[in-house]
Amino acid sequence: MDASQVWDLIVVGAGPAGSAAALQARLLRPGSAVLLLDKAVFPRDKACGDGIAPHAADELARLGAAHALDGYPPIHRLRIRAPGGGEVAGRPARPARVVPRAVFDARLVEAAVAGGAVLRRERVRTLEERRGLVVVNGELAGRALVGADGANSAVRRLLGVPLNPPGDLAIALRGYAPAGDGPLEQFIGWVPDGWPAYVWSFPTGTGLANVGYGLLRSRFAGGRAELSAGGSRPPRPCSRPPTRPPPTGSSWPGRSAGISGTRRCSRGRSGRGGSRRRRCSRRVPRRRCSTRWWRWASARPG
Numbered sequence: 001m002d003a004s005q006v007w008d009l010i011v012v013g014a015g016p017a018g019s020a021a022a023l024q025a026r027l028l029r030p031g032s033a034v035l036l037l038d039k040a041v042f043p044r045d046k047a048c049g050d051g052i053a054p055h056a057a058d059e060l061a062r063l064g065a066a067h068a069l070d071g072y073p074p075i076h077r078l079r080i081r082a083p084g085g086g087e088v089a090g091r092p093a094r095p096a097r098v099v100p101r102a103v104f105d106a107r108l109v110e111a112a113v114a115g116g117a118v119l120r121r122e123r124v125r126t127l128e129e130r131r132g133l134v135v136v137n138g139e140l141a142g143r144a145l146v147g148a149d150g151a152n153s154a155v156r157r158l159l160g161v162p163l164n165p166p167g168d169l170a171i172a173l174r175g176y177a178p179a180g181d182g183p184l185e186q187f188i189g190w191v192p193d194g195w196p197a198y199v200w201s202f203p204t205g206t207g208l209a210n211v212g213y214g215l216l217r218s219r220f221a222g223g224r225a226e227l228s229a230g231g232s233r234p235p236r237p238c239s240r241p242p243t244r245p246p247p248t249g250s251s252w253p254g255r256s257a258g259i260s261g262t263r264r265c266s267r268g269r270s271g272r273g274g275s276r277r278r279r280c281s282r283r284v285p286r287r288r289c290s291t292r293w294w295r296w297a298s299a300r301p302g
């Protein structure tokens with residue numbers, strides 16, 4: 001592809017939205033030139049509950065990407081706990097899946113590339129309009145552009161679309177923990193402290209459960225210390241998962257999903273100021289920092 005090429009479609013962000021958009025564009029117009037840009041190298045991790053609802057599985061099948069769920073069994077049970085402690089549990093009409101996004105998102109990128117989209121690692125910094133074309137970073141010209149670059153979208157900022165109001169922002173902490181031995185069951189529990197805060201535990205079916213805690217940003221008064229104290233304590237923050245999700249071929253680097261992006265190695269229990277806290281403050285290469293396995297997210301609720 002030479003620099004003078006005009007792409008029919010440029011998609012910014014190769015997460016599920018961007019990969020699906022690129023794949024769909026190629027399905028609708030098989031001869032079209034579709035460029036998929038992402039600043040990250042896949043597979044990459046991100047904070048997410050990893051749940052895949054049944055209707056999302058339907059969309060994957062329509063895209064010819066149903067294999068993105070392979071190796072992760074259907075979850076037939078759902079349990080929901082109200083802030084007062086009341087619970088309902090049962091079998092939804094159709095099962096869900098839980099697929100770590102380090103696996104799932106990479107599989108979708110592979111599907112988009114297999115479908116004919118061109119993947120390029122590039123951080124989008126500028127957008128201009130020139131003679132009816134959109135020009136990315138001063139050099140990549142397209143007839144149309146899709147901004148699928150996530151919750152902190154650069155495309156949105158560059159187009160001048162206002163940021164989300166602070167009241168609409170939520171934050172979350174996510175990790176992987178050993179799953180129990182019982183039947184696979186997704187659990188969502190609302191907690192009164194910080195309402196509408198909630199915790200979740202979504203078993204992947206591979207021996208691990210994605211566990212997390214989320215709340216509105218406005219309910220989060222402090223810093224990380226707040227999450228390490230009292231009722232807001234995240235679930236088992238420094239326990240290492242005993243197993244890792246199964247390999248998924250070339251896309252899986254063979255390490256636990258929740259640890260990438262972590263730069264500081266933190267050991268021991270994380271009670272703030274507690275005597276059991278031992279913190280290793282040395283900087284370590286990402287792949288060696290295997291004790292902090294949880295991950296922060298900041299995103300819109302819902």
Ligand SMILES: Cc1cc2nc3c(=O)[nH]c(=O)nc-3n(C[C@H](O)[C@H](O)[C@H](O)COP(=O)(O)OP(=O)(O)OC[C@H]3O[C@@H](n4cnc5c(N)ncnc54)[C@H](O)[C@@H]3O)c2cc1C
Binds near residue numbers: 048053122172174298
């Ligand atoms: C804590 C939490 C739990 C969640 N749980 C669930 C769940 O259980 N089930 C569910 O269905 N959804 C869940 N979600 C929501 C789900 O994760 C997101 O809605 C979904 O992954 C968004 O996909 P996306 O493709 O829009 O964005 P992303 O997956 O965020 O992809 C955006 C991509 O854009 C790239 N990018 C960003 N900026 C640039 C730039 N300037 N240039 C180039 N590339 C760029 C990024 O590298 C990234 O790969 C959860 C979200 C959070 C935060």
